[in-house]
Amino acid sequence: xxxxxxxxxxxxxxxKSTVAELLxxxxxxxxxxxxxxxxxxxxxxxxxxxxxxxxxxxxxxxMRYELAADATKExxxxxxxxxxxxxxxxxxLVRMTTxxxxxxxxxxxxxxxVETVKERERSRTKAGYGGFTVDGLYxxxxxxxxxxxxxxxxSELSPAQSVxxxxxxxxxxx
Numbered sequence: 001x002x003x004x005x006x007x008x009x010x011x012x013x014x015x016k017s018t019v020a021e022l023l024x025x026x027x028x029x030x031x032x033x034x035x036x037x038x039x040x041x042x043x044x045x046x047x048x049x050x051x052x053x054x055x056x057x058x059x060x061x062x063m064r065y066e067l068a069a070d071a072t073k074e075x076x077x078x079x080x081x082x083x084x085x086x087x088x089x090x091x092x093l094v095r096m097t098t099x100x101x102x103x104x105x106x107x108x109x110x111x112x113x114v115e116t117v118k119e120r121e122r123s124r125t126k127a128g129y130g131g132f133t134v135d136g137l138y139x140x141x142x143x144x145x146x147x148x149x150x151x152x153x154x155s156e157l158s159p160a161q162s163v164x165x166x167x168x169x170x171x172x173x174x
Contacts, residue, residue: 001028002174003081005072005103006166007096007149009088010110011141013121013134018159019110019166020085026163027081035068035086051132065092069099076103090144097148106170107149110162114138116155 008020017034024030039046039060047057065086072082088096097105112120118134150169154162 001081003029003076003079003104004106004170005076005081005100006083006106006108007088007100008083008085008108008110009093009145010112011117011134011138012087012132013117014110014112015120015154015159015162016085016087016110019154019162020083022159023163023166024081024083026167027083029080031075031080031082033068033071033075033082033084035064035084038064038067051136061092062095065096066099069096072100073103088145089141090146093145093148106166108166109145109149109151110154111142111151112153112155 006020006023008016008023010016020034021032024032042060047054047060049057049061053061065088068084068086072084075082084096093107093109097107114135117138121134150166150173152162152165152169157165
């Protein structure tokens, strides 16, 4: 399979982690890079994103994206396909595609309907919507995020079916 970078985005509880892990496992030499890991590495002084984030929270978000892009490039340079997964909303999706513009980048936005997101959020062991509502974040994501790449409604798809659809899309649109 051709070496590439897959950037996976979508609202919280859209299935990014599950789909990204499964996709990476299907790529031969695949890495699943969770961009959020760089946020979690900040042990003290971390400022979380919110509906009205502080300047420091935004600065840390951009640092996290830059670190993720750098790690992605390094894995790629060593022969791995990378599935980079995080919350890239609105202009931040453009920021990430700019950071990776010299690479074979395949952008995927997982976009199940809002009722599916609510159901998935209820069944998760972690709470992703602190300070946000599902409806509000979902609406903002659709309104503000540019239609870059492959937008996939996963409402009725299993993770395996979602990965099949992603691979099929990029194979047919190569």
